[in-house]
Amino acid sequence: MDFTHSEDRRMLADSLNRFVAEQYGFAVRARIVGSEAGYSDDLWRRFAALGVLGALFPEADGGFGGAGFDIAVVFECLGRGLVVEPFLGALMAGRALALGAGQGQGAAVHRERLAALLDGRAVAAFAHTEPSTHYEPHRVATRALPTAQGWRLDGEKGVVAHGGSATFFVVSARLAEADGAAAGGDDDDDPAGLALFVVPREAPGVSVRAYPTIDGGRAAEVRFERVALDAGARLAGDGAALLERVTGFGLLALGAEAIGAMDVVRAQTIDYLRTRRQFGQPIGGFQALQHRMADLLLEIEQARSAVINAAAALELPRAARERALSAAKYTIGRTGARVAEEAIQLHGGIGMTWELPLAHYAKRLVMIDHQLGDEDHHLARYIALGRA
Numbered sequence: 001m002d003f004t005h006s007e008d009r010r011m012l013a014d015s016l017n018r019f020v021a022e023q024y025g026f027a028v029r030a031r032i033v034g035s036e037a038g039y040s041d042d043l044w045r046r047f048a049a050l051g052v053l054g055a056l057f058p059e060a061d062g063g064f065g066g067a068g069f070d071i072a073v074v075f076e077c078l079g080r081g082l083v084v085e086p087f088l089g090a091l092m093a094g095r096a097l098a099l100g101a102g103q104g105q106g107a108a109v110h111r112e113r114l115a116a117l118l119d120g121r122a123v124a125a126f127a128h129t130e131p132s133t134h135y136e137p138h139r140v141a142t143r144a145l146p147t148a149q150g151w152r153l154d155g156e157k158g159v160v161a162h163g164g165s166a167t168f169f170v171v172s173a174r175l176a177e178a179d180g181a182a183a184g185g186d187d188d189d190d191p192a193g194l195a196l197f198v199v200p201r202e203a204p205g206v207s208v209r210a211y212p213t214i215d216g217g218r219a220a221e222v223r224f225e226r227v228a229l230d231a232g233a234r235l236a237g238d239g240a241a242l243l244e245r246v247t248g249f250g251l252l253a254l255g256a257e258a259i260g261a262m263d264v265v266r267a268q269t270i271d272y273l274r275t276r277r278q279f280g281q282p283i284g285g286f287q288a289l290q291h292r293m294a295d296l297l298l299e300i301e302q303a304r305s306a307v308i309n310a311a312a313a314l315e316l317p318r319a320a321r322e323r324a325l326s327a328a329k330y331t332i333g334r335t336g337a338r339v340a341e342e343a344i345q346l347h348g349g350i351g352m353t354w355e356l357p358l359a360h361y362a363k364r365l366v367m368i369d370h371q372l373g374d375e376d377h378h379l380a381r382y383i384a385l386g387r388a
Contacts, residue, residue, distance in 0.1 A: 009065075012074070016052060020078070020083065021081070023046070024043070024081045026082075026360075033212075038084065038212065039086060039162065039218070046120075048118065053120065056071055056095075057118065062114060068313070071091065072256040073256075076263075079256065080261065086165065088254070089162050092250045093125060094118070096126065097113060102236030102237070105230070105232035106198075110232075113168060123167050124166060125163045125168075125169050125222075126169075126170050127171045127199075128171075128172045128243065128247075131156060135372075137244065137373075140188060143176040144174065149228065150230040152226055152229070154225060163218075163219060165218065166201055168201055169201070172194060172243055173196075174194060174195075175194075191240035196239055196243065197229060197234050198233050203227050205224060205225045206222065208220050213367065214367065215360070215364040215367040216360060247372055248321065248325050251329050254368050254371055255306070255307040257368065258307075258332045258368045262303065264357075268357070268358050273293065289346060293346070296342055299338060299339065300335065300339065302331060302335065310324045310325050310327070322381075323385045330378040332369070333378070334375045340365040340366055
């Protein structure tokens with residue numbers, strides 16, 4: 001199998017890497033992280049103008065890419081620059097819109113929202129995780145009650161990435177009967193009865209509490225209290241299948257982002273070992289440190305191979321696709337944490353300082369493990385998928 005990037009992808013990677021290097025230096029990122037919004041609206045629109053958002057979507061949805069390797073190329077570049085703009089939400093919420101827009105009521109509005117997202121006029125957030133859940137993909141307590149006008153949404157979502165800046169949310173909910181009970185029973189972990197809804201930020205009953213995260217990003221707790229939605233707000237198709245598909249795009253994106261971050265950590269650590277002197281020679285000359293660095297290089301390449309495999313499997317049948325995605329996320333979670341810890345130890349005390357970019361890469365790598373399921377969750381999922 002040929003894993004060589006096409007000319008278009010190489011050009012996109014070159015352009016994006018150059019843009020991030022020139023326009024998104026560490027000092028610029030620090031200012032953005034410290035701002036009220038936690039992202040730059042100007043840079044968000046410039047990323048869109050560069051075609052970065054369009055690369056995440058197929059041509060039929062207004063983009064020009066959308067394949068696994070397109071997503072991987074973009075997020076690997078973003079990972080190198082520790083970019084904090086809301087790309088993950090754009091990918092997941094946007095692909096949910098594209099897959100679930102359908103042809104019925106609300107389809108035109110969904111397409112308009114997607115177009116606004118692709119050209120940088122909108123910010124989307126994917127709201128699925130709830131305060132009482134721990135990576136269980138189908139455990140959803142948020143209820144969608146049918147009404148004469150459409151739907152009424154009640155529930156709470158937690159750790160919604162860039163929820164404070166979102167212009168709209170894609171929200172998972174459990175369909176309810178007229179009396180408020182879950183359709184088909186009271187089991188909040190049943191994949192049957194799940195659906196995804198598009199909720200405008202300005203809808204009455206939506207309240208958002210935003211906060212910074214340890215890795216420089218932003219998240220929010222989002223509450224929906226008797227939020228009235230029209231019938232077209234529900235995305236078409238099987239909710240559980242759509243949720244799994246959209247999560248798969250996110251898993252690949254996080255894996256590629258981690259590879260980009262690990263590449264920078266690797267380069268910075270090698271440079272430090274070559275320049276830091278002790279006992280009259282560079283510390284990289286000591287065999288014990290050479291062995292530790294060699295082990296890290298092997299781990300990073302194994303993680304890269306897992307992400308490449310996941311990108312190649314993105315359009316395969318479900319079992320092969322989901323196993324590849326969970327294998328990649330497990331490998332990224334395990335390797336990312338080790339790379340972060342080893343790099344800081346090889347740097348010594350300076351590796352933990354705020355002023356050194358390495359510390360921020362380390363925090364991001366650790367946090368990636370906990371997004372969309374940690375290594376333990378995905379190892380168990382990989383095993384379960386193999387038994388199915």
